[in-house]
Amino acid sequence: MCRRCHSAHEAYSCSKLAQVMFTYHLCDELESSGAPVTVNAVDPGVVNTRLYSHLCCLTRYTHRLIAHFLFKTPVDGAATAVYSALSPHLERVSGCYLHEGRCVESSSNSYDKDVQTRLWQNTCDLLNLQHSLELHAHITPELK
Numbered sequence: 498m499c500r501r502c503h504s505a506h507e508a509y510s511c512s513k514l515a516q517v518m519f520t521y522h523l524c525d526e527l528e529s530s531g532a533p534v535t536v537n538a539v540d541p542g543v544v545n546t547r548l549y550s551h552l553c554c555l556t557r558y559t560h561r562l563i564a565h566f567l568f569k570t571p572v573d574g575a576a577t578a579v580y581s582a583l584s585p586h587l588e589r590v591s592g593c594y595l596h597e598g599r600c601v602e603s604s605s606n607s608y609d610k611d612v613q614t615r616l617w618q619n620t621c622d623l624l625n626l627q628h629s630l631e632l633h634a635h636i637t638p639e640l641k
Contacts, residue, residue: 515616519617522616524536525592528592529629536592537594538603540577541569541576544571546571
């Protein structure tokens, strides 16, 4: 996983990798607890948002010009997230990385179970939460 981030773009990439790894571990936790919940990582692609609005004027103008022609609109970028939430094809599918509405492989780094576990444990520690989900006691019988 990312040890040090030397640029804003690298920090952003590291945060996206962490989200995917956290999602994979959450999927494992939910499955082992017997929870009838699915979880998938959604990649909207490159979307034209205000993420780069802090850039200097010339760079911002160049970015806007490129983004206008090559990036998705926010509405188009939301399509995969909406698909993952509403599609009957994904109703019992969990642990997928969805890109352009398809389940595809994520980066090889994202499958490192040891790093996923450390990320999960560190997050739980920071939030003062238990390291494992013990949801089965709280699930009503009609949801199982």
